[in-house]
Amino acid sequence: MELISIPDMPFISHPAPQFVLPPQPHLLSTLMKRDQLVVDEENFLNLAGIDPMPSPAELRKQLPIDALAAQTVSIGRRTVRNILERRDPRLLVVVGPCSIHDPKAGLEYAHRLQQLATELADTLYIVMRVYFEKPRTSIGWKGLINDPDMDNTFRIADGMQHARNFLLEVNRLGLPAAAEALDPVSPHYLGELISWVAIGARTTESQTHREMSSGLPMPVGFKNGTDGGVETAVNAILSTSRPHAFLGIDSDGRAAIIRTRGNAHSHLVLRGGSSRPNYDSVSVAMAEGALAKARLAPNIIIDCAHGNSSKDHRRQAAVLSDLVHQIRRGNRSILGSMIESFLEPGNQPIPSDLTQLRYGCSVTDACVDWDATAAMLRDAAAQLRDALPTRINTDTAPHTCTTGMQ
Numbered sequence: 377m378e379l380i381s382i383p384d385m386p387f388i389s390h391p392a393p394q395f396v397l398p399p400q401p402h403l404l405s406t407l408m409k410r411d412q413l414v415v416d417e418e419n420f421l422n423l424a425g426i427d428p429m430p431s432p433a434e435l436r437k438q439l440p441i442d443a444l445a446a447q448t449v450s451i452g453r454r455t456v457r458n459i460l461e462r463r464d465p466r467l468l469v470v471v472g473p474c475s476i477h478d479p480k481a482g483l484e485y486a487h488r489l490q491q492l493a494t495e496l497a498d499t500l501y502i503v504m505r506v507y508f509e510k511p512r513t514s515i516g517w518k519g520l521i522n523d524p525d526m527d528n529t530f531r532i533a534d535g536m537q538h539a540r541n542f543l544l545e546v547n548r549l550g551l552p553a554a555a556e557a558l559d560p561v562s563p564h565y566l567g568e569l570i571s572w573v574a575i576g577a578r579t580t581e582s583q584t585h586r587e588m589s590s591g592l593p594m595p596v597g598f599k600n601g602t603d604g605g606v607e608t609a610v611n612a613i614l615s616t617s618r619p620h621a622f623l624g625i626d627s628d629g630r631a632a633i634i635r636t637r638g639n640a641h642s643h644l645v646l647r648g649g650s651s652r653p654n655y656d657s658v659s660v661a662m663a664e665g666a667l668a669k670a671r672l673a674p675n676i677i678i679d680c681a682h683g684n685s686s687k688d689h690r691r692q693a694a695v696l697s698d699l700v701h702q703i704r705r706g707n708r709s710i711l712g713s714m715i716e717s718f719l720e721p722g723n724q725p726i727p728s729d730l731t732q733l734r735y736g737c738s739v740t741d742a743c744v745d746w747d748a749t750a751a752m753l754r755d756a757a758a759q760l761r762d763a764l765p766t767r768i769n770t771d772t773a774p775h776t777c778t779t780g781m782q
């Protein structure tokens with residue numbers, strides 16, 4: 377198409393011009409040279425701004441990982457892999473606040489949890505749930521990274537800095553951390569400080585998250601979908617175990633082609649569904665069947681919260697107790713559990729005056745309080761102590777994705 381008539385056209389006019397520009401790259405670039413504003417109006421229609429962000433390499437330099445934190449991460453990832461491979465008989469327990477909104481309260485929780493983790497270390501392998509990114513069903517606060525001041529100012533650069541700082545502190549205690557990987561850019565900033573990752577019920581079906589997980593260095597748990605079906609998660613585990621190539625960024629924040637090897641330690645997390653829980657022995661047997669059909673390892677973690685407790689924190693203890701009984705009765709596929717727990721019970725709405733926030737109480741899903749958490753975990757450890765040694769691997773069945781696949 378010739379552009380001869382374009383300089384005379386009243387492009388920036390209201391109402392919009394009568395004709396539609398054909399989508400031809402050469403035409404677009406010519407227009408960009410002639411009148412940037414025309415193109416901006418067209419392509420920035422729904423954008424309010426693009427602000428700079430430090431690159432992952434810059435933030436990592438500003439808040440570097442130290443030897444102590446690196447050792448915690450290394451031991452954390454190795455131990456979770458060993459649990460998935462039946463080399464370590466302990467029950468993995470991912471426990472902590474639904475979301476971190478107040479680093480001070482979060483760290484107080486981490487100190488208490490570290491002591492409990494040491495006390496129960498013969499039976500339970502405790503990893504702190506450190507969730508900074510919240511996937512919302514519709515709208516709501518999206519976590520400390522997205523809006524650290526909880527006032528819709530969305531200071532994401534500050535949020536990322538707080539998140540990295542917090543993870544450093546937790547790891548320095550010798551307590552490994554678990555997080556949901558929601559935004560595919562975030563692991564570039566935080567991944568080296570995380571020992572276990574969840575892909576949430578709302579993103580397990582996403583190809584972007586499966587590709588990302590295939591290159592992550594830690595074991596990844598895929599939640600079943602919000603409808604309760606496990607097929608999406610089974611497909612995700614299959615996909616993630618394979619190599620992928622996809623668009624991403626490098627540590628300097630430049631667009632890059634990322635090539636992955638595949639993650640052999642992805643597994644299923646049963647979190648219940650909108651209509652019913654799926655932690656019971658029949659649901660677990662069905663999940664084992666779905667994994668076997670796909671030639672995947674029978675590796676299952678049970679989330680005591682979400683659809684398995686109808687988001688009622690008081691029901692989480694019953695779910696934990698049930699899965700412990702399944703293990704005592706000989707179940708070999710349940711390798712871990714998740715608990716939403718904080719200093720105080722329940723949850724609270726985010727008030728407009730943040731000084732009204734109740735210290736140590738969740739601002740997202742309701743949590744079990746500290747004393748109840750400690751009681752639940754001590755009880756689980758006591759029940760499991762004599763049942764675990766029989767779970768060490770002595771057979772030849774597949775225990776990670778790749779050994780289970782042809």
Ligand SMILES: O=C[C@H](O)[C@H](O)COP(=O)(O)O
Nearest residue numbers: 474510511512513514516741
């Ligand atoms: O764990 C957290 C919530 O269940 C998740 O972020 C969804 O929350 P919402 O349904 O309140 O948006």
Ligand SMILES: C=C(OP(=O)(O)O)C(=O)O
Nearest residue numbers: 511576577578599647682
């Ligand atoms: C959002 C979460 O879980 P799910 O993806 O199971 O809803 C969560 O654990 O914070």
